[in-house]
Amino acid sequence: MKNEIDNIYNQAISVIEKITNGEALEALRVEYMGRKQGKLTLLMKNIPDLSIAEKREIGPLINKVKNALTIAFDKKEKTLGQITNSENSFFDITLPGEKFNIGTLHPITQVRLQVEKIFQKMGFEILNPNEIDDDYHVFTSLNLPPQHPARDMWDTFWTENDLIPITHTSSMQNRAMKEKTPPFGVIVPGRCFRHEATDAHHEHTFYQVEGLYIGENINLSHLIGTILTFLQEYFQKELRYKIQPSYFPFVEPGLEFLVSCVMCDGKGEKDKIPCSTCGHSGWLELIPCGLTHPKVIEMAGLDPKKYSGFAWGMGLDRLVMLKYGIEDIRHFHAGDLRFLKQF
Numbered sequence: 001m002k003n004e005i006d007n008i009y010n011q012a013i014s015v016i017e018k019i020t021n022g023e024a025l026e027a028l029r030v031e032y033m034g035r036k037q038g039k040l041t042l043l044m045k046n047i048p049d050l051s052i053a054e055k056r057e058i059g060p061l062i063n064k065v066k067n068a069l070t071i072a073f074d075k076k077e078k079t080l081g082q083i084t085n086s087e088n089s090f091f092d093i094t095l096p097g098e099k100f101n102i103g104t105l106h107p108i109t110q111v112r113l114q115v116e117k118i119f120q121k122m123g124f125e126i127l128n129p130n131e132i133d134d135d136y137h138v139f140t141s142l143n144l145p146p147q148h149p150a151r152d153m154w155d156t157f158w159t160e161n162d163l164i165p166i167t168h169t170s171s172m173q174n175r176a177m178k179e180k181t182p183p184f185g186v187i188v189p190g191r192c193f194r195h196e197a198t199d200a201h202h203e204h205t206f207y208q209v210e211g212l213y214i215g216e217n218i219n220l221s222h223l224i225g226t227i228l229t230f231l232q233e234y235f236q237k238e239l240r241y242k243i244q245p246s247y248f249p250f251v252e253p254g255l256e257f258l259v260s261c262v263m264c265d266g267k268g269e270k271d272k273i274p275c276s277t278c279g280h281s282g283w284l285e286l287i288p289c290g291l292t293h294p295k296v297i298e299m300a301g302l303d304p305k306k307y308s309g310f311a312w313g314m315g316l317d318r319l320v321m322l323k324y325g326i327e328d329i330r331h332f333h334a335g336d337l338r339f340l341k342q343f
């Protein structure tokens with residue numbers, strides 16, 4: 001019986017080696033190890049007839065062979081599996097590829113880059129504001145001392161240690177004047193924060209581009225020329241303009257710069273329908289500005305008798321909304337891909 005067992009083992013191992021497909025391997029497994037008619041199984045059925053001494057020898061031997069064959073079958077099955085897989089892994093290079101979602105720059109970023117480019121061409125340098133700044137830079141150095149009633153014009157957030165998430169990017173005026181030698185021009189694109197109840201035109205977080213030019217004998221024509229050049233370049237349109245008085249403590253005179261409405265070309269209506277962008281007036285109040293107040297120049301350590309300048313602060317969100325006809329400022333931060341994918 002020992003010989004028979006050895007033969008069965010040797011036979012099985014040599015056939016297993018030659019097998020090339022899963023079906024044949026399974027048939028072989030049944031032939032040797034099948035529960036009813038397997039060659040090994042049949043031998044085991046003889047065990048009860050053996051003497052005790054034979055049982056002690058044969059029992060463990062059959063078990064050993066059974067385990068060895070199980071391992072051999074399993075191993076072969078694995079290698080066959082790998083061969084079949086690699087045979088099946090035909091790669092069709094004509095199949096369309098998987099699509100990746102590539103993000104785009106946010107419309108505000110796109111417009112900021114455009115605006116920066118236009119002003120850089122005019123010789124302006126870009127300054128980045130501190131998003132959190134102190135009272136001196138946000139208010140006092142701009143001719144807005146503590147308790148000045150005009151501070152009410154800004155709905156300011158304050159931190160517990162009296163710092164300010166900047167309400168406007170004018171916060172860089174004083175630093176620019178201290179750091180640069182006139183004549184110089186800077187723009188300050190940056191994110192601002194106000195304690196606002198939000199609606200279609202107001203957000204607690206929004207963007208401004210401040211501008212400041214300091215030199216000698218600067219007058220309103222420099223200011224008007226700069227702003228008009230920028231707006232015509234940005235909207236790629238001839239625009240009419242007008243200025244009207246306004247008030248900001250850091251400029252004197254303070255002005256509002258208006259241009260003919262870019263939606264209705266200043267007509268106040270389009271296809272007989274009143275233009276909602278300009279409220280039927282044909283004019284857009286676009287950019288608050290003015291000539292830099294002598295006190296602001298003085299506080300930055302420059303002589304206001306020698307130096308003069310102009311400044312403006314425009315809303316970047318508004319520029320984006322006007323260019324693309326966006327009706328609600330809240331789209332910008334809603335994170336809705338249907339909105340963002342249009343740009």
Ligand code: DAH
Nearest residue numbers: 168170288289290311312313
């Ligand atoms: N800082 C002002 C604001 O946020 C805007 C502004 C007005 C800036 C007039 C200026 C300016 O530089 O001259 O409301």
